[in-house]
Structure formats: structure tokens, C-alpha cells
Amino acid sequence: MTQDNSITAIESLVKELLPENEDIFLVSVKIKPTNNIKIFLDADSGLSIEKCIKINRALYKVIEEKGWYPDGDFSLEVSSPGLDEPLKLLRQYKKNIGRNVEVTLNDDKKQEGKLLAVNEETVTLEQHEGKGKKAITKITGIPFADIRQTKIQIVF
Known part of the structure; x- marks a missing residue:
């Protein structure tokens, strides 16, 4: 799978995992050559660490089940963009x-x-x-x- 295809596939998974009854939205997905996947989420009312952890665990499980990275050769970070990141949306x-x-x-x-x-x-x-x-x-x-x-x- 190419880098662009991986990003698109992961964006799709994240959107499916976001709770419908909450205001959380996907800002961006970055994948480093070391298979370090960084997901940046935000929410209109603020994004708690608990919500990030919940989404991280669910996403990690789905990526493992799909076998996209053999032998679990990936890391996953889910967070808000932080103040040093430019606004995108x-x-x-x-x-x-x-x-x-x-x-x-x-x-x-x-x-x-x-x-x-x-x-x-x-x-x-x-x-x-x-x-x-x-x-x-x-x-x-x-x-x-x-x-x-x-x-x-x-x-x-």
C-alpha cells in the first residue's frame, strides 16, 4: 500500500470510529516512514485525553485485525493538533x-x-x-x- 493509500484508508477508519453523538472531527493523518501513524483530532467543545485514548485503542485494534502492518510493525498516536500546529479546517x-x-x-x-x-x-x-x-x-x-x-x- 502506498503512503497516500495508507493515509486515505486510515482517514476512512478514523471517521467510522468517531462517535456520531459527539462533535469530534478529524484534522489530519500523518504517517512517517517508520510506520509511526499520527492522528490529529479536534472537537468544537474541546477534546479530552480520555476520548483520544478510547479512539486510539479502537483504531489500533482495527489496524491490527486488517493486517496492514505485518508483525504489528507500527505505532499509533491520537491527539489534538496542539497550539504549534497551523489551523487546517x-x-x-x-x-x-x-x-x-x-x-x-x-x-x-x-x-x-x-x-x-x-x-x-x-x-x-x-x-x-x-x-x-x-x-x-x-x-x-x-x-x-x-x-x-x-x-x-x-x-x-
């Missing part, structure tokens, strides 16, 4: 409305601001420029087509 953007983000554009320019809104075509940021009495707030719409990646910014 519209659903992730919606979940993070109200948070500060850094958007890297296709021309390598970066824009930072509070994520105010998102739709299928555009993300809307609230940006502050200047300080004190000269401070201005501007609202900027950025088309998804112009975005290379978006990361959540942690504010301390």
Missing part, C-alpha cells in the same frame, strides 16, 4: 474565533490580530495600530486563497 477557524492569530500570507508577509469572523472565503481580523490617543483599530478581511498558514498566538 474551516471548523478549526470557527472554533478559535475571539483568539489572537498570526496569519502568514503566500508572499511571506504576516498579519496578526484577533480572529473576529470566518466564512468559506475569508477570515476577518481586528488589528490595532499605534498607541495611546493615536491608536486605531482596523478590521481586515483576508481571502483564504492568500493564506499560507494561520497559527494561534498565545497571550500571557
Whole structure:
């Protein structure tokens, strides 16, 4: 099985295993050459470690039963993407409305601001420029087509 076929097959299995009555969704699947399978899930209401463990165990069992990796020659990790991973899905953007983000554009320019809104075509940021009495707030719409990646910014 090729790398792309493996990823597609595992994505299919994960989607079948996700509980229908919960808001958990698949973000991505990565497979390293060492057969290390990484599944990134998210949930609109937050993803607990218990849910990750439950899905990991169920998925591990199905992969073993299908015999895709002879002699159990694979490892499996199921987790949420973490703050260092860029947002990939519209659903992730919606979940993070109200948070500060850094958007890297296709021309390598970066824009930072509070994520105010998102739709299928555009993300809307609230940006502050200047300080004190000269401070201005501007609202900027950025088309998804112009975005290379978006990361959540942690504010301390």
C-alpha cells in the first residue's frame, strides 16, 4: 500500500470510529516512514485525553485485525493538533474565533490580530495600530486563497 493509500484508508477508519453523538472531527493523518501513524483530532467543545485514548485503542485494534502492518510493525498516536500546529479546517477557524492569530500570507508577509469572523472565503481580523490617543483599530478581511498558514498566538 502506498503512503497516500495508507493515509486515505486510515482517514476512512478514523471517521467510522468517531462517535456520531459527539462533535469530534478529524484534522489530519500523518504517517512517517517508520510506520509511526499520527492522528490529529479536534472537537468544537474541546477534546479530552480520555476520548483520544478510547479512539486510539479502537483504531489500533482495527489496524491490527486488517493486517496492514505485518508483525504489528507500527505505532499509533491520537491527539489534538496542539497550539504549534497551523489551523487546517474551516471548523478549526470557527472554533478559535475571539483568539489572537498570526496569519502568514503566500508572499511571506504576516498579519496578526484577533480572529473576529470566518466564512468559506475569508477570515476577518481586528488589528490595532499605534498607541495611546493615536491608536486605531482596523478590521481586515483576508481571502483564504492568500493564506499560507494561520497559527494561534498565545497571550500571557
